[in-house]
Amino acid sequence: MRTIRRLIEAKKIEREENGEAGFSLIELIIVVVILGILVAVAIPIVGSLQQTATENAAKAAAANAATTAAANIAQGDPAGDIDAPATDAGYTLAYTSGSAASTVVDDICITPTVGTTALDGFGPGC
Numbered sequence: 001m002r003t004i005r006r007l008i009e010a011k012k013i014e015r016e017e018n019g020e021a022g023f024s025l026i027e028l029i030i031v032v033v034i035l036g037i038l039v040a041v042a043i044p045i046v047g048s049l050q051q052t053a054t055e056n057a058a059k060a061a062a063a064n065a066a067t068t069a070a071a072n073i074a075q076g077d078p079a080g081d082i083d084a085p086a087t088d089a090g091y092t093l094a095y096t097s098g099s100a101a102s103t104v105v106d107d108i109c110i111t112p113t114v115g116t117t118a119l120d121g122f123g124p125g126c
Contacts, residue, residue: 051114058091058112059119065093066110066123073105096121 096111109125111118120126 054091055112055114055119058093058114059122061091062093062110062112062119062122066108069108069110070105070124073103073108096126 091112091114093110093112096109105124107125108123109121110123111121111126113119
């Protein structure tokens with residue numbers, strides 16, 4: 001046991017004499033700079049991904065609403081309400097042609113809006 005302890009102490013003294021006590025200030029600064037560059041690049045990418053995800057969710061909801069409205073008309077019911085609980089998700093849906101009382105499939109066009117940007121509409125009437 002004492003032999004191992006003496007060996008560890010000898011290695012520690014040898015490192016201190018050779019100046020190998022740990023990371024130098026320059027090495028730490030370089031690591032911080034590299035991390036800063038990575039963060040500066042990653043933040044815009046994450047923001048873009050969130051915007052793209054919101055737009056794609058709005059498009060999917062509009063396509064589903066147009067399909068539901070067309071199915072309702074095919075069954076002899078009015079198009080129905082497209083009341084989407086999507087406003088909490090950052091987008092809204094609206095009839096851009098036709099309405100909830102529409103009875104003709106070709107009239108249905110539902111357009112999603114993300115923020116103030118209206119995206120392409122979905123449905124046979126677009």
